[in-house]
Amino acid sequence: MKRIENNLIESYNKMAEERDKLHISEWKKRERDVFKRFILEKESKNLLEVGAGTGQDSL
Numbered sequence: 001m002k003r004i005e006n007n008l009i010e011s012y013n014k015m016a017e018e019r020d021k022l023h024i025s026e027w028k029k030r031e032r033d034v035f036k037r038f039i040l041e042k043e044s045k046n047l048l049e050v051g052a053g054t055g056q057d058s059l
Contacts, residue, residue: 039047
């Protein structure tokens, strides 16, 4: 099991730098801004992240 996990980590890390260089679409930026304003207006204290990804859209 550890070998499979290590292979997944290695595979993901090989392309991390390339993913970091990718352009973020304008519509994603707008959606992120809308969501951020919503959270700030509600004065939310907690947020459950249920997605997966590169973290580029993290707040």
